[in-house]
Amino acid sequence: MDFLDSPEEAEYRAGLRAWLERLTAEHDGPGMSTRDWHRTLYDAGYIGQTWTVEEGGKGLPPTYDVILTQEVARADAPSVPANPNYLGRTIFKFGTEEQKAKFLEPTLNGDIQWCQGFSEPGAGSDLASMRTRAELVGDEWVINGQKLWTSAAHESDWCFLLARSEPDAPRHKGISVFLVDMKTPGVTVRPIRTTDGHEHTCETFWDDVRIPAGNILGRRGGGWPIAMWALQFERGPADLGIVAGLLKGLHKLDAYAREHELDASADVRRAIAKAYVDIRVLDLNSVRQLSNRVAGHAPGSDGPVAKLLWAIGAQSLGHAWLDALGPLALTGADDGHAVSEYFYSRPSSVYGGSAQIQRNLLAQRFLGMPRT
Amino acid sequence: MLAVPTPEQELLADTVRSLGAAVGVRNPQDLDAFQHEKAWAALAGTGLLGLRVRDDGQPEASGVDVMIVAQGLGAQLSPAPFLASAALAIELLELAGADRPLIDAIAAGDAQPGLLLDRGLTGLADITAGDGGVLIGGVHSDHALALRGNQVVRVQGPFGPGGGADLTSRTTRIAPGTELSATGVGEPLTPEAVRRWTALALTLVSADCAGAMRAAVDGVIEYSKQRIAYGVPIASFQALQHLIADAFTACEAAVTTTSYAAWAIDAAEPVEALLAARTAKAWVGAVARNVVETVMQIYGGIGQTWEHISHVYARRALLDVALFGDENYQLDQIFDLRREVG
Ligand SMILES: Cc1cc2nc3c(=O)[nH]c(=O)nc-3n(C[C@H](O)[C@H](O)[C@H](O)COP(=O)(O)OP(=O)(O)OC[C@H]3O[C@@H](n4cnc5c(N)ncnc54)[C@H](O)[C@@H]3O)c2cc1C
Numbered sequence: 001m002d003f004l005d006s007p008e009e010a011e012y013r014a015g016l017r018a019w020l021e022r023l024t025a026e027h028d029g030p031g032m033s034t035r036d037w038h039r040t041l042y043d044a045g046y047i048g049q050t051w052t053v054e055e056g057g058k059g060l061p062p063t064y065d066v067i068l069t070q071e072v073a074r075a076d077a078p079s080v081p082a083n084p085n086y087l088g089r090t091i092f093k094f095g096t097e098e099q100k101a102k103f104l105e106p107t108l109n110g111d112i113q114w115c116q117g118f119s120e121p122g123a124g125s126d127l128a129s130m131r132t133r134a135e136l137v138g139d140e141w142v143i144n145g146q147k148l149w150t151s152a153a154h155e156s157d158w159c160f161l162l163a164r165s166e167p168d169a170p171r172h173k174g175i176s177v178f179l180v181d182m183k184t185p186g187v188t189v190r191p192i193r194t195t196d197g198h199e200h201t202c203e204t205f206w207d208d209v210r211i212p213a214g215n216i217l218g219r220r221g222g223g224w225p226i227a228m229w230a231l232q233f234e235r236g237p238a239d240l241g242i243v244a245g246l247l248k249g250l251h252k253l254d255a256y257a258r259e260h261e262l263d264a265s266a267d268v269r270r271a272i273a274k275a276y277v278d279i280r281v282l283d284l285n286s287v288r289q290l291s292n293r294v295a296g297h298a299p300g301s302d303g304p305v306a307k308l309l310w311a312i313g314a315q316s317l318g319h320a321w322l323d324a325l326g327p328l329a330l331t332g333a334d335d336g337h338a339v340s341e342y343f344y345s346r347p348s349s350v351y352g353g354s355a356q357i358q359r360n361l362l363a364q365r366f367l368g369m370p371r372t
Numbered sequence: 373m374l375a376v377p378t379p380e381q382e383l384l385a386d387t388v389r390s391l392g393a394a395v396g397v398r399n400p401q402d403l404d405a406f407q408h409e410k411a412w413a414a415l416a417g418t419g420l421l422g423l424r425v426r427d428d429g430q431p432e433a434s435g436v437d438v439m440i441v442a443q444g445l446g447a448q449l450s451p452a453p454f455l456a457s458a459a460l461a462i463e464l465l466e467l468a469g470a471d472r473p474l475i476d477a478i479a480a481g482d483a484q485p486g487l488l489l490d491r492g493l494t495g496l497a498d499i500t501a502g503d504g505g506v507l508i509g510g511v512h513s514d515h516a517l518a519l520r521g522n523q524v525v526r527v528q529g530p531f532g533p534g535g536g537a538d539l540t541s542r543t544t545r546i547a548p549g550t551e552l553s554a555t556g557v558g559e560p561l562t563p564e565a566v567r568r569w570t571a572l573a574l575t576l577v578s579a580d581c582a583g584a585m586r587a588a589v590d591g592v593i594e595y596s597k598q599r600i601a602y603g604v605p606i607a608s609f610q611a612l613q614h615l616i617a618d619a620f621t622a623c624e625a626a627v628t629t630t631s632y633a634a635w636a637i638d639a640a641e642p643v644e645a646l647l648a649a650r651t652a653k654a655w656v657g658a659v660a661r662n663v664v665e666t667v668m669q670i671y672g673g674i675g676q677t678w679e680h681i682s683h684v685y686a687r688r689a690l691l692d693v694a695l696f697g698d699e700n701y702q703l704d705q706i707f708d709l710r711r712e713v714g
Pocket of ligand 1: 115116117118119121122123124125126148149150151152194200201347350351352353354355356357360599601602606609611612669670671672673674676
């Protein structure tokens with residue numbers, strides 16, 4: 001067992017660190033827009049680095065993405081974009097040659113920002129009960145319905161959309177994946193304000209949205225396994241730079257505590273240290289899980305374990321903000337930042353499969369416990 | 373021994389409930405439209421503002437009565453500052469032996485003082501320290517009550533706009549070093565009076581939080597029976613049943629400890645009343661965050677939105693937990709109080 005970098009990894013890390021330092025000095029890196037940052041990482045060869053050469057990547061082991069997220073967090077730069085890994089790979093695996101030619105490059109370089117249109121008002125945990133319809137009329141798919149929690153839809157170019165195309169087929173067999181340009185007439189996006197006061201996610205309405213017949217991904221009614229395949233990538237924390245974001249948040253909290261001299265209090269010190277422990281656990285767990293992938297072991301229960309630890313780490317940080325600032329936070333001395341961070345952490349046990357769903361999966365699918 | 377509310381107390385709870393929309397909010401949008409003057413008039417009209425007014429040295433209503441009102445208003449997420457500006461303000465003025473007109477004006481709804489707490493929110497601010505403080509309940513008024521040593525003082529406002537985590541009860545920060553114009557009211561408080569007042573404060577905040585928690589839990593129980601996933605109500609999943617059962621138990625215990633503390637306000641020695649109140653507050657402080665988080669979790673995605681009521685409950689509970697000291701603060705005090713009680 002070796003938690004240290006191999007000589008190659010160490011070299012990669014050093015190069016990356018130097019690059020990030022130069023960038024921060026030159027560009028004020030953290031100040032970049034999501035799109036510019038994505039492009040910058042891409043131009044430097046860091047996006048898609050762990051894709052196979054055949055997929056258009058460099059074929060590096062997934063541990064290199066861990067190093068990438070670690071170093072990006074250390075440099076206090078914005079998170080590594082998540083889309084390319086989980087949606088890009090899905091398009092590569094299931095797309096036609098034409099689709100790959102059209103979508104892969106812009107997905108990698110950041111020209112296309114994707115949103116994920118899975119959940120609906122009546123279909124969250126039970127995603128397969130979705131009702132949004134897609135009907136083939138001539139050479140077009142006509143989409144009608146409503147999606148909820150289409151995160152970043154208001155800032156996205158395309159949507160990776162699930163809709164029911166085979167109304168008579170069994171639930172899981174009637175769903176297809178559609179790639180939809182968000183500028184298509186009939187798509188309406190309404191941002192939703194979450195409890196942290198920000199608008200990260202949206203409601204989207206689909207009224208007679210007509211898209212070319214060729215924009216179906218995979219075969220008709222074959223959407224469910226594709227969605228599950230994509231979610232599997234969404235759920236690995238390393239793929240999403242979650243750890244990086246949390247570490248960044250922790251540094252910010254620590255800096256606040258130091259600046260405002262809160263850290264003389266034992267309670268404050270413990271709150272921050274506790275968040276460190278929980279985030280570090282997530283971090284190391286993702287290193288271990290990815291090492292297992294490199295060693296050729298199947299993912300097994302890794303997905304639910306990672307998602308549960310992710311929520312623990314994120315929510316521990318939220319608690320630390322509240323506990324460290326205490327009355328300062330509750331009376332708005334910090335302009336509401338801590339309370340906002342706290343509320344921002346809460347949905348981490350809801351989205352991407354709730355904590356309850358992860359526990360069900362773990363117990364029933366991987367630990368051999370019977371369903372009731 | 374018969375630790376249940378009397379028929380009159382049941383009636384009082386009904387009265388508070390029946391005020392409904394006039395004093396409470398059902399969803400966050402109600403907050404913008406909330407009419408403070410109307411709400412205050414409604415509370416004055418039903419006589420609730422003057423519950424702690426003394427008649428011949430005896431309060432018009434018992435600690436249990438005020439606790440019931442505080443719990444009811446907490447359950448309705450009332451933005452009306454009943455607790456700070458009526459019950460606790462009057463209690464403080466009565467204990468200090470302030471002039472009748474001052475007290476009667478509050479009971480009639482004509483005066484609405486805030487309370488100036490220390491910056492840690494652990495108790496009334498002592499303005500001799502020049503340390504500023506946090507105003508609660510006084511966003512709509514031009515004066516507040518505080519201490520100068522053990523002398524109750526009336527601090528003249530205005531104090532600036534309110535803010536903070538709780539959307540139903542705004543706080544205003546007064547910066548350290550702020551020049552405060554204050555005049556003494558009544559006689560200096562005895563240590564015993566300070567204890568009695570603190571016991572009432574802790575009890576009412578605990579009651580407010582217990583009411584809010586219980587209402588939040590009731591709401592999500594209803595929702596869980598309606599919301600369908602996998603063809604059944606989510607309430608049929610044992611994982612959720614257990615979460616709700618635990619949250620419910622925490623609420624029941626909060627009501628129990630708060631009820632005893634409320635009874636002790638008038639019926640027990642000050643030291644026992646204070647220990648009872650700190651015990652209630654310690655329990656509430658220990659469970660509240662977990663309860664409101666559980667509620668948000670069971671609502672799923674919808675519970676994470678600004679438009680949904682669950683964060684309004686959560687925010688109120690978070691402030692209540694901190695007011696007059698959180699769990700750790702109470703535990704430190706309880707350790708010593710226990711030995712004193714013997
Ligand atoms: C901020 C945010 C961003 C999101 N982003 C996206 C996005 O980009 N794209 C997208 O498609 N979706 C997104 N989602 C949706 C998310 O995946 C759903 O909210 C989630 O799947 C839960 O669904 P629901 O909200 O309908 O809750 P429900 O499914 O109604 O669940 C309600 C409660 O019931 C519990 N529950 C449900 N089934 C079971 C069971 N079998 N056993 C035990 N408990 C159960 C849940 O854990 C939860 O506590 C986002 C959600 C949020 C809050």
